Amino acid sequence: MSDRNPKRRQIDFPWWLLTIALLGAVLLWAIVNDTGYNEIFTVVSKGIWTTLWVAMLAFLLASVLGLLVALARTSDKVVLVQAATFYIEIVRGVPILVALFYIAFVGAPGMVEAGNxxxxxxxxxxxxxxxxxxxxxxxxxxxxxxxLCYSAFIAEIFRAGIEAVDKGQIEAARALGLSGWNTFRHVVAPQALRTILPPLGNDFVSMIKDSALVSALGVQDITQLGKVYSSSNFKFFETYNVVAFLYLTMTISLSLLVRGLERYMARNRR
Known part of the structure; x- marks a missing residue:
């Protein structure tokens, strides 16, 4: 039955996306046609690869570490459960910028000294x-x-996905003689993956944004290059327009991919 309510159609239309697209088109026109904006874009865009490299590698490592922590959190061993819970609560309770400084100026020298x-x-x-x-x-x-910071949040996503699998299916797999690893691989993991993919995608979008914090350490990402350029010629308005445009382009593109994935998985569940 077709929806005859025009108000609902108006709500469903992504006006926010249209507004952002128009603003982006105006800024893109300025980048192409304005010499000042073109120069800023040329300088700042050199940090795109660093931003993506830091975000992708950190997210991959955080996913692996988060999975291990989630498995410990859902295990039958009390010691593992308590250790994983302690890790998650401590890491999630510390601001990312504080953790960044602590690891960079305390943890890294300590690791080098321990290695020696x-x-x-x-x-x-x-x-x-x-x-x-x-x-x-x-x-x-x-x-x-x-x-380290994102592994604690990702661990909770993995834990929620694992615990969402019906216990009866796990018991049935064990009754058939499957080992714990085979039960996880063939029964738990495929079902949990469908549940955790959308929130994992949202976390990756957040990782792209939070990667701007690494500029506090002098890493040559988009934010750091924008900061250096604007401080040398005082074009703060134009520079941070370009910086925001680059971040918005990446995050909105990824957000739309995540939404498409959610709709695709929702259709396949029916």
């Missing part, structure tokens, strides 16, 4: 050079920090 102690026999014999904090690039410190 563990490898001291090899270093003393001249078989390995002594590790230096200068060898620990700030980009990798930022990736490590984002990995």
């Amino acid at each position: 102690i563990l490898l001291s026999p090899l270093i003393s014999h001249g078989w390995l050079p002594k590790l230096s904090i200068r060898n620990f690039d700030f980009t990798w410190r930022a990736i490590f920090a984002l990995t």
Whole structure:
């Protein structure tokens, strides 16, 4: 039956997307035709690869670590459950920027010092050079920090997906003689994946935005290049227009992909 309510059709139309597209078209026209905007875009766009590289690698590592934490949180071992819960609560309770500074200026030097102690026999014999904090690039410190911060949130997504699987199916798989790993691989994982993919996509969009925090460490991403350029010629309005445009282009594109994935999975569930 067709929807005859015109108000509903008006609500369903993505006016917000049309508005953003018009604003983006105006800014894109300025980038193409205005010499100042064109120069800013040329400089700032060099940080796109760094932004995507940091976000994608950190999200991949966070997903792996989050899955391990989620498996520990849903295990039958009390020690693992308590340790995973402690990790999640501590990491989620610390602001990402604070964690970024802590890992970059406290955790990284501590890891280098611990590595020198563990490898001291090899270093003393001249078989390995002594590790230096200068060898620990700030980009990798930022990736490590984002990995730890997001792994706690992703672990809860994985846990929700695992616990959403009907317990009867798990018991039936074990009754058929499947091992714990085979039960997870053939029964739990395929069903949980359908549940967790949309929120994982939303978390990746958030990772793209939060990757701007790595500019606080001097990593040459979009935000850092915009900050350096605007501080040298005082074109703050134009520069941050371009910075916002680049972030919006990436995040809105990913958000639309996530929404399309949600609709596709919803149709396949019927």
